[in-house]
Every structure is written in structure tokens, then in C-alpha cells.
Amino acid sequence: MRARLAIPVLVALLVLAFLASLAFGELRLSFGQVVSALLGGGDDIARTVVRDFRLPRALVGMAAGAALGASGVVMQAFFRNPLASPGLLGVSSGGALGAVAVLALAPATGFAAATLWALPAASILGAFGATGAVLMLAQRGAGTERLLLSGVALNALLGAGTSFLLTTTAGHFEVNAQILFWLMGGLESRSWEHVWMGVPAILAACLLLLPLGRAMDLLSLGEQSAQSLGVDVRRLRRQLIILSTVLTALATAVGGIIGFVGLVVPHMLRIAFGPDHRRLLPYSMLGGAAFLLACDLVTRTFPLGLRLGVVTSLIGGPFFLWLLRRPR
Amino acid sequence: MHDLSCQADKDHHQGTKGTKNCQGMGRCFSWCLGALVVRSFLFLLLAALPLMAARPQRVVSQAVGTDELLLALADPGQIAALSHIGRDARFSVVAAEAKRFPALKDSDAESVLRFRPDLVLAASFTRPETLALLRRAGVRLVVLDRFDSLEDVYASLRILGHELGQDARAEALIAQCRARVQALAERLRGARPVRVLTAGAYPFTAGAGTTFQDLCEHAGAVNVAAEAGLKGHAPTPSEKLLTWNAEVLVISGDRPDGSDARARLAEIPHYRVLPAFKAGRFAVIPGALMSSVSHHRIDAYELLARALHPERLR
Numbered sequence: 001m002r003a004r005l006a007i008p009v010l011v012a013l014l015v016l017a018f019l020a021s022l023a024f025g026e027l028r029l030s031f032g033q034v035v036s037a038l039l040g041g042g043d044d045i046a047r048t049v050v051r052d053f054r055l056p057r058a059l060v061g062m063a064a065g066a067a068l069g070a071s072g073v074v075m076q077a078f079f080r081n082p083l084a085s086p087g088l089l090g091v092s093s094g095g096a097l098g099a100v101a102v103l104a105l106a107p108a109t110g111f112a113a114a115t116l117w118a119l120p121a122a123s124i125l126g127a128f129g130a131t132g133a134v135l136m137l138a139q140r141g142a143g144t145e146r147l148l149l150s151g152v153a154l155n156a157l158l159g160a161g162t163s164f165l166l167t168t169t170a171g172h173f174e175v176n177a178q179i180l181f182w183l184m185g186g187l188e189s190r191s192w193e194h195v196w197m198g199v200p201a202i203l204a205a206c207l208l209l210l211p212l213g214r215a216m217d218l219l220s221l222g223e224q225s226a227q228s229l230g231v232d233v234r235r236l237r238r239q240l241i242i243l244s245t246v247l248t249a250l251a252t253a254v255g256g257i258i259g260f261v262g263l264v265v266p267h268m269l270r271i272a273f274g275p276d277h278r279r280l281l282p283y284s285m286l287g288g289a290a291f292l293l294a295c296d297l298v299t300r301t302f303p304l305g306l307r308l309g310v311v312t313s314l315i316g317g318p319f320f321l322w323l324l325r326r327p328r
Numbered sequence: 329m330h331d332l333s334c335q336a337d338k339d340h341h342q343g344t345k346g347t348k349n350c351q352g353m354g355r356c357f358s359w360c361l362g363a364l365v366v367r368s369f370l371f372l373l374l375a376a377l378p379l380m381a382a383r384p385q386r387v388v389s390q391a392v393g394t395d396e397l398l399l400a401l402a403d404p405g406q407i408a409a410l411s412h413i414g415r416d417a418r419f420s421v422v423a424a425e426a427k428r429f430p431a432l433k434d435s436d437a438e439s440v441l442r443f444r445p446d447l448v449l450a451a452s453f454t455r456p457e458t459l460a461l462l463r464r465a466g467v468r469l470v471v472l473d474r475f476d477s478l479e480d481v482y483a484s485l486r487i488l489g490h491e492l493g494q495d496a497r498a499e500a501l502i503a504q505c506r507a508r509v510q511a512l513a514e515r516l517r518g519a520r521p522v523r524v525l526t527a528g529a530y531p532f533t534a535g536a537g538t539t540f541q542d543l544c545e546h547a548g549a550v551n552v553a554a555e556a557g558l559k560g561h562a563p564t565p566s567e568k569l570l571t572w573n574a575e576v577l578v579i580s581g582d583r584p585d586g587s588d589a590r591a592r593l594a595e596i597p598h599y600r601v602l603p604a605f606k607a608g609r610f611a612v613i614p615g616a617l618m619s620s621v622s623h624h625r626i627d628a629y630e631l632l633a634r635a636l637h638p639e640r641l642r
Binding site: 025026027045048049052053056173174175177178181188189190191305 | 528529530531532563565566567568570571592596597598601
């Protein structure tokens with residue numbers, strides 16, 4: 001009953017957040033102006049603002065949110081641990097370190113041309129490195145403690161690498177500012193390049209992930225049971241870890257480190273609509289997209305220039321503590 | 329595109345350094361004579377000797393801004409060491425000159441004290457714990473803390489000139505600076521101010537009360553960010569930028585033609601949609617000059633004025 005409402009409710013929330021993202025910003029534009037700008041009419045300024053600033057920003061935000069939400073669900077299923085998420089396990093930090101390395105080395109290699117595609121590539125590479133390390137440190141079915149402590153260690157290690165690069169570029173303060181962007185996450189200055197860079201690949205990874213929901217349900221019964229019910233567990237696990245890492249890395253490449261989305265969104269939806277992965281996967285994609293757009297709206301309307309990663313952490317941190325203390 | 333008159337000034341300045349040095353000492357001495365003319369000859373000698381001896385001989389400068397002031401006023405023999413970034417052309421206008429002197433390894437107290445200084449120059453942004461350590465070590469410490477306007481620079485030059493025993497040289501430099509600024513103002517009188525904006529990958533722009541605002545006021549420009557009400561260095565807006573109607577983007581990079589800075593701007597959506605960007609209307613000010621807080625900022629005034637008002641300044 002409740003599950004039947006899920007898709008309409010989540011789609012409605014997403015559409016609402018998307019429209020709000022187009023309607024609100026630094027410049028006050030009426031809804032009519034926004035619509036006519038979208039359709040190619042209106043004055044030059046409104047058209048540029050809506051079509052070149054707000055629309056790509058909203059699309060990138062949606063894609064990154066969907067990617068992080070889905071990636072969180074997959075990691076929780078993979079590790080069979082409700083506290084697993086890309087941020088806590090260090091996968092986001094790995095992606096950020098890759099991106100930061102490209103930014104830090106770019107002044108030497110020629111700035112503009114190198115970064116556009118090297119950056120997501122390095123981000124994916126960094127995320128895979130971190131995922132590999134997590135897999136080695138915390139074997140499957142590892143207890144919460146081991147998993148989280150591995151995440152703490154890995155985050156510290158990768159964070160040290162990022163800090164080192166940050167200090168070596170202290171002279172190039174523009175590069176320095178860009179690195180800070182990755183560390184705090186954010187969607188400002190997103191353009192159509194970022195849309196092309198991230199959205200199609202995220203969409204493809206999400207579509208590849210959706211059919212795996214049933215197998216993920218079986219996996220949650222335990223590996224032996226899943227195997228005996230006809231699931232190729234090794235293959236499934238490989239697919240899951242690759243797809244979730246790619247999703248996290250792409251989200252990081254277009255938006256920097258945005259923490260806690262992969263933790264908060266799947267849990268809220270699980271509490272609301274139940275743990276069935278076939279449903280939880282699409283719900284988390286829709287919910288993640290809507291959640292991230294809503295958080296981005298907060299950063300845009302808040303006067304002090306609040307960063308996106310800060311907002312999601314302000315919501316996610318307390319939520320995480322609540323989850324940790326909740327009797328299971 | 330290099331500033332010829334400014335180059336000539338520098339050459340002149342360097343060429344006369346040796347002779348000016350003797351003049352300075354002589355003038356100092358005669359000032360003493362004038363002041364103490366009614367006193368006895370013996371007393372005069374006693375008073376003048378410590379004055380001569382007190383002229384610092386091992387000065388260490390701790391920041392780029394104070395490097396630039398010190399190099400303009402001190403005899404080469406008075407300088408023990410300059411800041412660690414004073415020789416980096418990305419930050420320092422006087423990088424070439426600074427390379428002739430030892431450099432601090434770092435900006436901390438120990439690398440300063442290693443040179444056994446008799447005078448240390450620091451800026452307001454030097455870490456307070458470093459200043460406390462230097463004070464505790466009993467070194468004479470002069471903190472130059474006002475860089476906002478040219479008058480602040482003149483005040484700093486006077487303070488430093490007095491500390492170095494080079495008052496006359498400081499006054500001469502100030503007079504020279506005033507003459508250049510006045511000559512520029514006369515050339516620009518009645519010119520229509522050009523609407524400008526500082527643009528860079530750094531997500532902040534300079535509003536009112538910044539060195540950039542000071543630069544605009546002297547170069548026949550209106551800083552559109554200050555006009556829109558931005559104070560200090562504030563986050564660059566994206567959408568509002570389109571309504572500010574900046575005619576020229578002022579950029580600075582490591583390359584003299586500004587190609588690196590332009591490439592960086594091309595990656596930022598809210599700059600590349602601006603008409604000024606599309607039309608390629610840029611004024612390039614080298615990074616070190618743009619951030620200079622010493623009297624060298626007059627070079628930047630002249631450079632920007634020449635870029636914005638070529639018909640008035642060739």
C-alpha cells in the first residue's frame with residue numbers, strides 16, 4: 001500500500017525540487033520569465049541564467065544525487081552492513097584525491113585542456129584505489145567496527161594526501177581554491193561540459209544497476225543461500241562493487257566530496273517503504289536526486305555561502321549518530 | 329607591453345644607489361649639526377656617534393611587501409635577508425633584485441633569528457606567535473601594518489626610512505611617487521571611466537576597500553563590484569555578474585600575455601558568457617604587480633591606465 005505511493009511521491013518531490021532549482025537564484029525571475037527563457041525567448045540575461053547556469057546545475061545535481069543514493073544502497077547490500085556508504089568507507093576521498101592530483105599537477109601540464117577529461121578519469125581511478133583498499137581491509141560480512149575503522153584509517157590516509165597536495169599548491173591560490181571546492185563539494189559554476197561529463201555515464205550505470213535488485217535481495221539472505229538459489233555470487237559482487245565505485249567517482253568528479261547522501265537517503269527510504277532492493281534502488285536514485293537538489297537550494301538561498309557538502313553533512317551527521325544508537 | 333617609463337625609473341634608481349648612500353649619511357650628519365649647533369663640539373660628537381652606530385646593519389625582512397620597501401630604501405650592505413617568497417617572480421615585483429640577497433628559509437622565528445638581525449621587518453599578517461617569539465628574543469621589530477592606500481605606503485616608507493637612517497632617501501622616493509601619480513591623474517583628467525571587474529579562477533572578487541579599488545581609482549576605472557555594493561573580497565556572484573555590465577575584465581596570471589588566466593576563465597560559465605569575455609576585452613596586470621602593496625603599485629596604475637585609456641597614454 002505504502003510502496004505503491006512511493007514512486008509518485010518521489011517523482012513529485014523531484015519535479016518540485018527541479019522546478020525550484022530553475023526558479024530560484026541570485027537574480028529574481030518570475031516563473032513566466034523562467035519558462036519563456038527555457039523555451040528560448042525572453043531577454044538575453046534571463047536566457048543565459050536559466051539555460052546556461054541553472055539548468056546544467058540542476059541536471060548535474062540530480063545525477064550526482066541519484067548516483068550517491070544508488071551507490072549507498074549497493075554498498076550496504078554488498079557489505080551487508082547498514083552503516084556502509086561511499087563517504088564513510090573512503091571511496092569519495094579516493095575520488096577527490098584523484099581529482100585534486102590532476103588539479104595540482106595541471107599548472108605544470110597546461111591548465112585548460114588537460115583537466116576536462118583527465119579529472120573524471122583520475123577521480124574514477126582514485127575511487128577504485130580506495131575501493132580496493134576497503135575490500136582488502138574489511139573482508140565481506142565484516143563487522144561494523146572493522147568496516148568503519150578501516151574507513152577511518154583510509155579517510156585519514158587519503159585526506160593526508162589531499163592536504164599535502166593542498167600545501168604544495170599554496171603558491172597557486174587559484175588552484176588552491178579549486179581544490180577546496182572538491183573537498184567541500186558544490187554545484188556552482190557547473191556547465192554543460194559537466195553535464196556531458198557526468199550525466200550520461202551516471203544514467204548508464206544506474207540502468208545497469210536496476211536489474212540487479214532481485215539478486216541483491218537474495219544476497220541479503222547470505223551468500224550460501226543466494227548461491228543455492230541460482231545467483232552467481234562472485235559475478236554479482238564484482239558487478240556491484242564496480243558500478244557503485246563508478247557512480248561515486250562520477251558524482252565526485254562533477255560535484256566534489258558530498259558526504260552522507262549515500263547513507264541518509266537509502267535509510268530514510270528503507271524506513272518509509274521497506275528493505276526490498278528491487279524497489280529501494282530506484283527509490284534511492286529518485287530520492288537522492290531530490291535530496292541533493294533540495295540541499296543545493298539551501299546553499300543558494302543561505303546568505304553566507306554555505307557549501308553543499310557542509311549542508312549534507314549537517315543533515316547526515318546527526319542522522320548517522322541516531323542510526324548508530326538505534327537498537328537493532 | 330612593458331612599462332617603459334617605470335623601467336627607466338628603476339634603472340635610474342639603481343644607478344644612483346651608491347652615491348645616494350653617501351648623500352644620505354651626509355645629510356643625516358648635517359641635520360644633527362643643525363639641531364645641535366648651540367651645543368659644544370664634544371657633546372655633538374658624543375651625540376652623533378651612537379646615532380651613526382645605531383643605523384642597523386643586519387636587517388631581515390619577513391614579507392614580500394616589506395622586501396619591496398626595504399630594497400628601495402636600504403644600502404645593500406644593510407640587508408641581511410629577505411623573505412622566502414621575495415625572490416619568487418609570481419609574488420614579488422623585485423624578484424630579480426631580491427635574488428642578490430640571502431633568503432629566509434621559512435617565515436618562522438628561527439629562520440629569522442639565524443641571521444642575527446638587528447632589525448626585523450614584519451607585516452600585519454605575520455603570525456602573532458612568530459612576532460611574540462621575535463620580541464622575546466629581544467630583536468628590534470617593526471611591524472608595518474597599513475597597506476590600503478598610497479598614503480599608507482608613504483607612512484610606511486617614512487617609518488622604515490627613519491629606522492634605517494635613510495630618511496632623506498624615503499622623502500625623495502615619496503616625492504617621486506607623488507609626481508608620477510599626479511602626472512597620471514593629469515593625463516586621465518576628464519576621461520570617461522571604464523567599467524572593470526577583476527576576474528580569475530579564484531572564486532572571490534575585489535569590492536570596495538581593497539587594493540584593486542585603489543588601483544581603479546588611480547587608473548581611470550570604475551570597479552563594478554564596488555559599485556554593486558560588494559565590500560572587501562567577496563564571493564563572485566554568477567547570475568548578477570551579467571547585470572553589472574563590465575566593459576573590461578582585469579586578469580592576472582603567470583604569463584605576461586595573460587593566456588593562462590584567459591584559459592582558466594574559459595572554464596567558468598559565468599565569465600565566458602560575459603560580453604567583455606566574448607569580445608576579448610582584457611587588461612593584463614602581472615600577478616605580482618596586482619598584489620603589490622608597496623609603492624610599486626604605481627606601476628600597476630600606469631599599466632592599467634594605459635590599457636584602458638590608450639589614447640591618453642602611449
